Amino acid sequence: MFERYGFFVARNAKLLLIISALAFAAAAVVGLGAFGKLQNGGFEDPTAESARAQRLIDDNFGGATNLVLLLHAKDGTVDDPATAAAATALATGLAAEANVSGVVSYWQTKAPAMRSTDGRDAIITAHVAGDDTQIVANTEKILDEYGADQPAFTVRAAGLAAVNVDVRSEVGTSLALAEGIAVPLTLLLLIIAFRSAVAALLPLAIGGLAIIGTFAELYVLGSITDVSIFAINLTTAMGLGLAIDYALLLVSRFREQLAANPDDVTGAVVRTVATAGRTIVFSAAAVAAALAALLVFPMFFLRSFAYAGVGVVVISAVAALVVVPALLTVLGPRVNKGKLPWARADRGPSSPWWGRLASAVMRRPVLAGLPVLIALFVAASPLLGVRFGTPDEGVLPPGADSRVVAETLRTNFAGNGTSAIDVVTTGPVAEAAWADYATSLSRLDGVTAVQTAAGTFADGSAGPAAPNAGGLTSASAQRLRVLTDLEPKSDAAQELVRDVRALPGPAGASHLVGGVDAQLVDSKAGIGGRLPWALGLIVATTFVLLFLFTGSIVQPLRALVLGGLSMSATLGVMTWIFQDGHLADLLGFTPRPMDTSMTVLLFCIAFGLSMDYELFLTSRIKELHEQGAPTATAVSEGLARTGRIVTTAAGLLAVSFFAFGTSSVSFLQLFGLGTGLAILLDATLIRGVLVPAAMALLGRTAWWAPAPLRRVYRRVAISES
The missing domain is CATH 1.20.1640 (Multidrug efflux transporter AcrB transmembrane fold)
Known part of the structure; x- marks a missing residue:
């Protein structure tokens, strides 16, 4: 079969190159629009309890806090009249923004938890609306407008929205640096590896086709489903990498066949396709099968790498089996043109x-x-002691604003509630049942207080409602904020989420548990529960492919x-x-x-x-x-x-x-x-x-x-x- 295909390529080499060039041009026109279709985020299971709780909070309470502005008084304390007036004006302006809701400031509520223990810092919290991509764009605009220092105080941002802005900025800078290092070094190594300038261009041809073709695929998929922006980086890395693999294999075998019979270019191409071509088909199938296993996971971040990975593997293999044999037919012995002066002419195929x-x-x-x-x-x-987590400000360098603010909130604020566990209930709830449920929650280990619209509960006792408790009730749902002094995302915090979920809810209502710690619990469960299926798929497909190969x-x-x-x-x-x-x-x-x-x-x-x-x-x-x-x-x-x-x-x-x-x-x-x-x-x-x-x-x-x-x-x- 592969021999027959090899003869076909050799007889129609120029036609196939023309068709490939036209396909490249068409894919380039479509693929350039891929960047506008791809999204940020995608790390959460949309069907998980925490995700459903988040949607209820968005629909009924204006969204959970995802932006925190830390204001640091340059002189005196945050209660000084000039500082308080300027901070109040900032909060008022922020609340008037179209994509912002749930703005609460220390100067509005005088809540002790929103003021640092030394009085030099205080916070304004808000919810920035939109999907993951829109939240990043909206947050950037908000920080441009409200994130600048003022005469009375400095402003720094934290919260998930600010972290995502910082991560995207750092990732963009990092990828530019990585590509600036890798691309020229790879080009130099290509020439050394192929021992001639002409042969070194072959993987670039395959890689270009694979990358642009996959961009076109991502444009189409991004138009109908969620696809992560990070899929672009896998496309470029694997497109060039597989192009190098396949081109090295084909060129090496072609040179070997041509050395045995220098006058029979067609025969060399046919034998190259019959042997190395078969290997490439099975290799591409094995790599694609491993990447396709990512489709079993519910997070579109992981599924996106299956879309991009399978696409770039298939297109790389097709390009290698069409373009390279056609070019080798046209070039013949000229594939060795531009040979490096120190390359040994007698270097054989074996090492x-x-x-x-x-x-x-x-x-x-x-x-x-x-x-x-x-x-x-x-x-x-x-691996015996491995622990797993999800991205947060800790992935950023120590000097990043959102990380500095998060650390300040943990160390300088007593009872900070920006990482509270959210409990959302739906349906009618009697006042007595509501109070009993909040009282039970407040007795759990690690809970410092439970905020409700009716009051604040601590250690089984009821107290007055928090100053901002009005935002915890709506016509069809109630929200509780379970405050804790546990380290966010720690094992103890995750155990508390499980304890809250295990506690029976108020009679007559269903309840969902959310928040950053609940998201971590659900993310680990979403991946861990499907990991055996993914591994089983990889093992089964690899076994079958290698059996068919050997x-x-x-x-x-x-x-x-x-x-x-x-x-x-x-x-x-x-x-x-x-x-x-x-x-x-x-x-x-x-x-x-x-x-x-x-x-x-x-x-x-x-x-x-x-x-x-x-x-x-x-x-x-x-x-x-x-x-x-x-x-x-x-x-x-x-x-x-x-x-x-x-x-x-x-x-x-x-x-x-x-x-x-x-x-x-x-x-x-x-x-x-x-x-x-x-x-x-x-x-x-x-x-x-x-x-x-x-x-x-x-x-x-x-x-x-x-x-x-x-x-x-x-x-x-x-x-x-």
Whole structure:
């Protein structure tokens, strides 16, 4: 099948290049509109209890507080007449803004919780309306208008809305810096890797088609569903990375075939497509399957990476199988034009060093493999104490305004309620039942007070209502604010959310629990509950694809086990760094729990890419084995012929991801360093040591499959001819 396709490409090379150019132009016209369709946020499960509580609060109470302005008196205290007058005017102007509701200020309520213990600071709280993207845009306008310092006080902003503004600003700066480092370095390394300027342009052609084509796909999807703006960054990184992988594989095989028969360009193209082309098809399917597993999660942040990832993988593979063979047909031996002056003319397709390494490992598989296994298990050990969280101001650098204000609220304000647990009830509730419920809530461990429209409850006793309690009741719902002195998002705070949910609500009403701690509980449950399905999907699809590729059931199992070891070691190292705080001073972040969504994303992307390199190596081993070579010879020669390709491709791709390590946002550092490390681990220790060791120990059983499955393989497998 692939040979027939190779002949088709060789006969119609110029026509296919013209069609590809037209497709690129059409995709560019559509794809440029993608940026206006993509959204911020998407970290929450829209069906979770906290999300439903948030919608009730938005509909009935003007929205929960998501913006806090901290006013610091330059002289005296916040109660000085000049400071109070200017602050009141600021709050009045803010309340008049079209997209702002629920404005409450210390100078309006004189609530002690809204004033710092030293009297130098006080806060104004508000709700900025809109979806995640609109909230960011609206908050930027508000801060431009009301965030400037005044003669009597300075102004700093916090709250989820301000944090998202700061995160977007930091991410934009970080990505620009990362791309400024990665792109020129990658271009330089491409020329070195391909050993000629002409060949180095091939992955750029594939990458350009893949990136622009995926932008067009995201424009279409963004028009009909929610898609995260962060999908753009995965598109560019993986588009160029896969282009490098596939181009290296095709060009290397083409050069090898052309060296054997320099006058037969068509034959070289056909054989290249028949062998490397088949590998690319299965590789793309394996990577796409790993990324498609993200579709099972309810957060559109994660689903967006499935949209972008599957799209860029498929388009990269199609571009590689259409454009590169067509260009190789047109170029022929000219693919080596612009050769570097120091490139060795006699450099063959094999890398003797990798072959010798494989042979040495296979002679002593246990002795060679055991130290690597021990090192991977040690690297994975921090996972035993892993904790998970969601993004907040802690992902920002220490000097970011929203983070500084959040820390001030925690340390200088007594009983600050900006991170209170919200309880919303619907339906008619008798006053006695309402009071009994609030009294029960106030007795829970960790609760300092429960604010209701009828009064404030503490330690089982009722007191007068808070000055701003009028906003806690509506015609169809009631809202309680459960104040706590627990650290936001701590284990104790999450346990309190569970205790509040376990407490029976007032008779005659349903109730929902929300707030930042409830959102964390629901986010972990939303991902944790679906994680087994995602892992099961990855395992099942990978097993089936590798079986169809090799005809063995042992090879898929071996690949899954080694891939799992590599990923466990990577995640363990990331836990050691980002949760336990090692290298925090060097990288400039604050230790915190592992970001739940980013950890899942890292796993799916890195595991998919590891299968990419798995197939590169296994394809050569299988090809040599089917030609009659013993397993040991097939492995050593297969690694000799692919070791340089795999490590070069991995190194080039890792550069793109390691560049994220320069970010000032810790979850981007986690993603970039983790993915880069996983790629390098897989291309070196796994492919160079553990694969040969496993193949030596398995011997002939490495290619075993039950007779019924062998018949299935012969019937449905995609072969090279």
